[in-house]
Amino acid sequence: MNEGGIIGERVTLSGRVMAPSGAFPVSGALVFLTKEDLEPIPSGVYHYECDEMQGTPYALSKADGTWTIENAPVGTWKLVTRKGNFRRVREIEVATGMDPNVHEELTTLPGSRTPDGLDMTPSFAVVKTSPDLTYDLLAKFGMGQVNASGELVQGTESFHIYEDGGFSSYAHTSTLFDNDNLHNYHMIFLPCYASSVGVPFVNNNIQKLRDYVSKGGRIYNSCTVSLWTEAPFPEYVDFYQDDAPSRFDIGRRTNTAYATKGTMLDPDLAAWMGVVTGSDPNNIAFQNGYVTIDATQEVNDGHGLEKDGFVVKPYTWVRDNGTYAGSPLMVTYNYDLGKVFYSVYETSSKTAAITPQEYVLLYVILEVGVCANLPPEVK
Structure with missing residues (x-):
């Protein structure tokens, strides 16, 4: 250019x-x-x-x-x-x-x-479920209208919604996997508790999920439905206790939600969080956590970025400094041309205002596709 x-x-x-x-x-x-x-x-x-x-x-x-x-x-x-x-x-x-x-x-x-x-926007597919109300967050971001409670006004959204039980006006989650439908979207959101398809369905679609990400697709996944990303990509995140893809809630630490504080490890995220929340980016409140991550693993399997020698290198954006100190709260990793996003907590809840943990998700998904190594600004 x-x-x-x-x-x-x-x-x-x-x-x-x-x-x-x-x-x-x-x-x-x-x-x-x-x-x-x-x-x-x-x-x-x-x-x-x-x-x-x-x-x-x-x-x-x-x-x-x-x-x-x-x-x-x-x-x-x-x-x-x-x-x-x-x-x-x-x-x-x-x-x-x-x-x-x-x-x-x-x-x-x-x-x-x-x-x-x-005006152009991403093609998003969002599974409408509860309690992680990602569709409401995208509407609050500006991709739809919201009511006074911060809830999406149905029909105003500029993204596609799939229902996961109880929202029969939309196509069911399973249809997202019909033929090559996944490939119609830049990013798919599989938040908690997107599970009505059942564990066998996820395991039967592992290759479709891998192929989608490999070709440039992005997946956001949260909390106690970690099966969606652990089943197709088991090498990169070690969850609490058993990681076998036999249940949705891989890594579940507790049956009751925990709250904690998190430290922003990414300096640009930290600076932005200081602006939009007015809070100390080293002490941001997080709530509705159920899962913990023991560790992330760098894997030399040829699926990482070229600049990393094709080693997959998971990136921890936020680290727990409270309840489960040292545990990652939000991680991403590249896989061929695409990317996977996972948070151990339910990101979105019914609130009129955007919460700190919702801001974290918005920042991370907005980092997708941003150019790196740009030349010095023309003077």
């Missing part, structure tokens, strides 16, 4: 990247100027490679969402904001003497796709 021949007068532009709801800032978003027509983001699973920024005026948003492009050439440009598979494109006229503060709407991540391709 080289904008070769950039000469002439330059203008400094500044702004802030916001979540689709407009309620909080987004860290690490790519903001850039281009005159090229952008390719549509594929609606199904694919391998997102880094956008080439060499010679292109760009910036990455900071923990508070702010960004600055100090070298914007005068002229008519497409202003592009991208975070993973969320992308907004708006036309902007850069002129000397203009107000350098770009209106937030121009760099607010979209909550739904538009037919003209100017």
Whole structure:
């Protein structure tokens, strides 16, 4: 995406990247100027490679969402904001003497796709279940409307919902695995307690889950339905006691929910959590935990990232510093072109406001597809 021949007068532009709801800032978003027509983001699973920024005026948003492009050439440009598979494109006229503060709407991540391709969002499939209400969290993020209690208003969502028992207006979880249906989605969410299909069903679909992730798909899984990720990927996470794929609640530590405090191990996550929660990122409250992880394992099986010598290296985002001190609370690992996300707790509950542990999930899934090793910002 080289904008070769950039000469002439330059203008400094500044702004802030916001979540689709407009309620909080987004860290690490790519903001850039281009005159090229952008390719549509594929609606199904694919391998997102880094956008080439060499010679292109760009910036990455900071923990508070702010960004600055100090070298914007005068002229008519497409202003592009991208975070993973969320992308907004708006036309902007850069002129000397203009107000350098770009209106937030121009760099607010979209909550739904538009037919003209100017707003694009990920293709998500979410299993609607309880007690982990991930569909409500995505709506609070801005991918749907919510009522005063923070619950999704049915029919306003910009993602596909599958039901896991008791929500008969949607297709059942099992249909997510019909033919190649999984491959219609960038990411699937299998939260607690998505289990109505039964243990044999999961074990019979191990290869489909592996193939989906291998080709670039993402899986989020939580709490006491850890079978969904442990069965297809048993090598990388050692759960409490027996890891055999004979039950959904692999790693269950207790029959009653535990609360604890967590330390953000990722420095960028820590900085952002300090902004959006106003709390100490080394002492964030977590609740509704049932599972514990004993350890994660690096495995040299050829399925990791090229930069890691194809070794799979699980990454712990948050570590327990309270009830089960030292145990990972949120882990991810790459597998070929895709990624797996697992939290030991029920992430989402019925609340009008986004909770700290919900913010952690939003940050982690928004890291998907962000370019690494970008060139120095053009000055």
